[in-house]
């Protein structure tokens with residue numbers, strides 16, 4: 311593996327997973343939960359919690375004190391509070407990596423690649439990329455051509471990421487009518503094959519459930535390519551993307567946690583839960599997330615029986 315700045319160094323604290331009673335490490339995707347809350351508020355709430363890692367959005371909007379324009383300063387503020395950026399979510403406008411119009415596809419590639427420098431500077435371990443956007447449907451007949459175009463985009467992005475010294479993780483997509491590329495982890499494995507050790511998978515549990523895929527089996531399929539997570543729940547309707555707190559939807563979490571143990575997942579477990587109400591609801595949602603994390607960890611405090619985390 312190429313040496314990468316910002317790569318999490320494994321310590322005793324991060325040796326978690328299979329047949330261990332050591333606690334997991336956790337992270338939170340900031341924007342879906344806290345939205346427009348200011349940096350000081352978010353940092354003070356997080357620094358008092360068991361959340362150690364953050365995912366920041368690279369959307370070109372005024373988010374988290376415009377961190378993209380001052381990534382080193384942002385990293386310093388977080389470090390002072392005992393926090394660290396684990397992942398950066400690539401910008402929304404850079405998601406259409408399989409667009410049939412070459413000019414639009416290459417524009418999406420450029421926008422995604424433009425987030426790499428800030429991600430590296432803020433000390434992130436990995437940039438998460440979506441491989442396509444939500445459309446009314448993805449006709450089955452266009453599946454392989456769409457995959458081929460996406461592959462071309464990812465070849466460029468893999469090279470650019472390598473140049474910047476950052477890892478990239480392609481996220482599994484929600485289900486849509488027809489056959490949406492990337493809604494099966496096998497598609498992602500095909501798309502990233504042989505692109506390098508710095509290219510892997512971000513597994514979103516809610517997308518998988520919303521695509522009616524077997525969530526735990528998909529984690530095992532991601533296996534050694536599983537770089538990072540978006541843990542969240544959905545109500546189980548095909549195409550739903552609720553980003554509920556785990557346990558508040560239809561995903562069977564004991565099997566998900568078991569699958570993470572099975573693939574010896576040792577990176578921060580990033581929760582990507584969405585507050586759709588407002589700032590006051592954000593704090594309530596965050597408290598419920600912390601309650602869940604404590605519940606998962608307290609199940610590890612006793613004699614861990616495999617598969618009985620929840």
Ligand SMILES: [Zn+2]
Pocket residue numbers: 481514540582
């Ligand atoms: Zn996600």
